Amino acid sequence: MTGPALLNDCFLHDKDRLRHQEALDILKSRVSRVTETEIVRLEEAYGRIAAQPLKAPRNIPLADNSAVDGYAFRHADHEEAGGFFPLQNRVSAGHPSETALAPWAAMQIFTGAVMPEGADTVAMQEDCERHTQDGREFVIVPQGLKPGANCRKAGEDVSEGTEILSEKSWLRPQDLAGIASTGTAELSVFKKLRVALVSTGDELRRPGKLITVGDVYDSNHFLLRGLAQSLPVDIEDLGILKDDGDLVEAILRDAAERFDVILTTGGASRGEEDHVLAALDRLGQRHMWQLAIKPGRPMMFGQIGNCTLLGLPGNPVAAMVCFLLYARPVMSVLAGGPFLEPQRFQMPAGFDVPKKKPDRREFYRGFLKTEAGGTVTAHKFERDGSGLISGLRAADGLIEIPEETVSVRKGDTVTFLPFSGMGIL
Ligand SMILES: Nc1nc2c(c(=O)[nH]1)N[C@H]1C(S)=C(S)[C@@H](COP(=O)(O)OP(=O)(O)OC[C@H]3O[C@@H](n4cnc5c(N)ncnc54)[C@H](O)[C@@H]3O)O[C@H]1N2
Numbered sequence: 259m260t261g262p263a264l265l266n267d268c269f270l271h272d273k274d275r276l277r278h279q280e281a282l283d284i285l286k287s288r289v290s291r292v293t294e295t296e297i298v299r300l301e302e303a304y305g306r307i308a309a310q311p312l313k314a315p316r317n318i319p320l321a322d323n324s325a326v327d328g329y330a331f332r333h334a335d336h337e338e339a340g341g342f343f344p345l346q347n348r349v350s351a352g353h354p355s356e357t358a359l360a361p362w363a364a365m366q367i368f369t370g371a372v373m374p375e376g377a378d379t380v381a382m383q384e385d386c387e388r389h390t391q392d393g394r395e396f397v398i399v400p401q402g403l404k405p406g407a408n409c410r411k412a413g414e415d416v417s418e419g420t421e422i423l424s425e426k427s428w429l430r431p432q433d434l435a436g437i438a439s440t441g442t443a444e445l446s447v448f449k450k451l452r453v454a455l456v457s458t459g460d461e462l463r464r465p466g467k468l469i470t471v472g473d474v475y476d477s478n479h480f481l482l483r484g485l486a487q488s489l490p491v492d493i494e495d496l497g498i499l500k501d502d503g504d505l506v507e508a509i510l511r512d513a514a515e516r517f518d519v520i521l522t523t524g525g526a527s528r529g530e531e532d533h534v535l536a537a538l539d540r541l542g543q544r545h546m547w548q549l550a551i552k553p554g555r556p557m558m559f560g561q562i563g564n565c566t567l568l569g570l571p572g573n574p575v576a577a578m579v580c581f582l583l584y585a586r587p588v589m590s591v592l593a594g595g596p597f598l599e600p601q602r603f604q605m606p607a608g609f610d611v612p613k614k615k616p617d618r619r620e621f622y623r624g625f626l627k628t629e630a631g632g633t634v635t636a637h638k639f640e641r642d643g644s645g646l647i648s649g650l651r652a653a654d655g656l657i658e659i660p661e662e663t664v665s666v667r668k669g670d671t672v673t674f675l676p677f678s679g680m681g682i683l
């Protein structure tokens with residue numbers, strides 16, 4: 259166990275808690291891929307992680323072709339022909355010319371059609387004039403085109419042998435287009451991570467049920483289900499566990515046999531009704547707990563056999579922040595991908611925080627504003643409560659305030675982590 263000593267967390271000072279960077283170091287040192295590979299058709303590959311590199315087996319495009327609808331000619335002929343070319347034949351996409359371009363002639367050509375042998379330049383249709391003389395067709399091509407104009411060269415997108423996909427790449431729509439352009443129909447990817455979702459707390463009820471005073475709807479289930487879906491996962495809902503130590507332990511023991519990851523929410527701190535921590539300590543090993551961050555202090559990470567347990571705090575804001583900062587990169591690595599660091603941008607603060615506690619890193623819910631001069635500034639959701647889903651909904655991302663900072667003034671440079679850089683559209 260690498261976590262700090264088991265103190266009663268009410269009396270634990272931030273100085274004694276693990277710093278954000280230390281937490282990341284622990285996570286990085288403790289996790290590696292657990293998934294096997296499988297072959298999937300390209301239609302099924304979106305959002306998966308490539309298990310093998312891929313090289314382009316041929317040039318893309320395969321042959322020189324026209325970028326416009328117009329007239330293909332040999333640039334060196336232009337001056338001698340005075341831009342006046344007899345028309346030889348027409349070539350369209352998918353129907354290459356069987357004959358080479360004759361000297362001082364032009365061919366009508368369409369976008370994507372293969373350049374006829376001997377032609378190197380294409381003039382746009384709307385810049386040219388067509389004439390008929392003695393029953394023959396001619397085209398007048400204006401001066402001023404550079405040699406090779408409007409011609410797309412073979413291999414200009416990707417040349418034969420280039421590695422277009424490396425292992426561990428996430429397959430985005432544009433990657434699938436790139437793979438398809440090589441003619442590849444199937445590829446090797448890592449299998450989906452088997453994830454169990456668990457909510458804990460006697461007060462929780464699922465939407466659709468009536469509630470009375472003291473009850474709370476289980477919003478975290480839906481938050482985490484949505485967040486996890488940005489990763490290649492198969493999710494199983496294990497429902498809401500009552501605050502009963504034996505029950506929590508039995509369910510986690512069973513889940514650890516069947517899943518790669520158990521993602522829990524609630525029961526992570528040290529209260530008498532917080533049973534996840536106690537169950538983890540009885541069943542497996544705790545590698546991390548109690549971070550010097552806000553929100554998300556009771557974030558827990560450990561293992562039960564080969565199953566990774568990510569214990570997120572119950573407060574919704576803390577659950578989301580901890581998922582994005584810790585659970586997401588861990589789950590990516592377990593699934594065969596990279597340790598996903600959030601994107602970070604520096605920008606001026608549009609808010610003041612007169613006093614911030616030292617020794618802990620804080621993450622505010624932030625939204626962006628474009629000021630009159632075009633400068634983008636980061637603004638803090640005005641209320642801090644870790645139970646406020648409204649703040650998460652108003653935000654475009656998180657504002658990260660480092661441990662050593664004790665105040666923020668308008669105009670200070672702050673770090674902004676957009677949600678879009680953490681898998682949330
Ligand atoms: N004595 C201490 N008390 C608390 C500490 C502490 O250090 N010492 N830490 C506080 C912090 S920070 C957080 S965050 C919370 C998290 O604790 P738990 O993970 O044990 O969460 P719960 O106590 O089960 O619930 C906290 C809060 O969140 C609501 N909740 C829980 N699950 C859900 C859900 N699925 N959907 C919606 N809301 C949920 C729950 O009703 C509580 O209101 O602990 C502080 N306490």
Ligand code: MOO
Binds near residue numbers: 554644
């Ligand atoms: O971390 Mo608790 O994270 O403040 O709500």
